[in-house]
Amino acid sequence: SFVLTQPPSVSVAPGKTARITCGGNNIGSKSVHWYQQKPGQAPVLVISYDSDRPSGIPERFSGSNSGNTATLTIIRVEAGDEAAYYCQVWDTSSDHVVFGGGTKLTVL
Amino acid sequence: QVQLVESGGGVVQPGRSLRLSCAASGFTFSGYAAHWVRQAPGKGLEWVAVISYDGSKKYYADSVKGRFTISRDNSKNTLYLQMNSLRAEDTAVYYCARGGRGEEGAFDIWGQGTMVTVSS
Numbered sequence: 591s592f593v594l595t596q597p598p599s600v601s602v603a604p605g606k607t608a609r610i611t612c613g614g615n616n617i618g619s620k621s622v623h624w625y626q627q628k629p630g631q632a633p634v635l636v637i638s639y640d641s642d643r644p645s646g647i648p649e650r651f652s653g654s655n656s657g658n659t660a661t662l663t664i665i666r667v668e669a670g671d672e673a674a675y676y677c678q679v680w681d682t683s684s685d686h687v688v689f690g691g692g693t694k695l696t697v698l
Numbered sequence: 699q700v701q702l703v704e705s706g707g708g709v710v711q712p713g714r715s716l717r718l719s720c721a722a723s724g725f726t727f728s729g730y731a732a733h734w735v736r737q738a739p740g741k742g743l744e745w746v747a748v749i750s751y752d753g754s755k756k757y758y759a760d761s762v763k764g765r766f767t768i769s770r771d772n773s774k775n776t777l778y779l780q781m782n783s784l785r786a787e788d789t790a791v792y793y794c795a796r797g798g799r800g801e802e803g804a805f806d807i808w809g810q811g812t813m814v815t816v817s818s
Contacts, residue, residue, distance in 0.1 A: 591760075623804040625743070632793055632811055633735075633743065638804035676743050680802035685757045687733065687745035687801075 592681040594690035601696045602667050610693045612660040612677030620679045622660040624653055627692075628673045636675075637662060664695075672697045700724035700807055702777075702794050707812030710784055720777040720794030720809055728752070728772040731797035733805060734779050736790035736814075746792070747779065748801050757801065762788075784816045 595613040602608040612622060622640050625633040635644050637653035640660065652663045664671055677690040706718040720732070734746040747758045747768040756768050767780040777794050791813050795805035 621802060625805070627743075632808040633805070634808070635804050635806050638806070644806060674742075678743075678745075678805075682802075685801070686759065687735075687748065689735075689743045689745060692742040 591684050591686065592679065592688050594677055594679065594688055596675075596677060596690040596693045598691070599694045599696065601698055603698045604667055604669060606667055608664040608667050608671070608695055610662045610664075610675050610695065612662070612690050613658055614660075614679065614688075615658060617658055617660050617679065618656045620655075620681075622653065622655050623678045624662045625676045625678065626671075626673045627676065633676065667695075667697055669697050671695060702796065702807055702809035704792065704794055704809040704812040707792065707814045709815045709817060711818050712785060712816055714784055715780070715782045716784060716814060718779040718781070718792055718794075718812060718814070720779075722775045722777065722796070725796075725807075727770075727775040730799065731801050731803060732768075732770060732777045733795045733797050734768060734777075735793045735795055735805070735808075736788075737793070737811075738787075738790040741790075744790070748797060749777070750801060751799060755801065781814070784814075786816050788814060789816050790814060 624637040627633040640655040641653045733748045749768045765783045769778045791811040793811045794809045796807040797803045
């Protein structure tokens with residue numbers, strides 16, 4: 591089955607840029623979605639179809655996807671961005687949704 | 699407003715059954731696929747099942763296939779998850795989520811979640 595690999599944690603200082611990666615075999619051929627989840631809350635979609643930003647999501651959030659790695663980039667990081675971030679794809683070979691293991695973003 | 703509201707969670711003994719519901723409002727429920735996603739305490743997100751917008755297609759995670767059944771009643775704007783033969787490892791918060799027109803769409807709307815605890 592398709593596997594998505596994320597780093598367990600990423601740390602960044604306020605105002606800097608955070609990059610959270612999501613690795614998978616030829617993931618560039620799939621559409622990747624990204625979710626933000628704060629403690630005790632339901633996940634929120636922050637990037638869909640690799641790089642589309644839903645209404646209400648700040649322009650500081652962007653996404654890219656190529657080769658074996660998809661990346662969520664957050665520029666000018668704020669304390670409120672501290673959360674877990676999950677990547678997700680639809681695996682057509684198994685007709686399954688696959689989530690990455692999640693990355694905890696810590697704002698120093 | 700657009701929202702999903704889950705209900706039906708609780709404490710249940712191993713081997714017993716439970717049915718979760720997810721009531722949709724504020725959008726045309728019948729136009730979207732719908733998913734169940736769960737999260738065990740302190741763990742990441744785990745996809746459980748999806749049903750197509752018209753109920754004609756259903757897919758399940760290997761961990762629940764044969765035990766759980768996803769269904770929907772578009773006339774009642776409600777999604778269901780029938781969970782049988784429950785195990786301790788099914789303990790989690792269960793979220794319903796709106797997908798796209800197809801099964802590959804992003805989950806743009808989530809419910810607040812309902813807790814299921816499987817314990818004797």
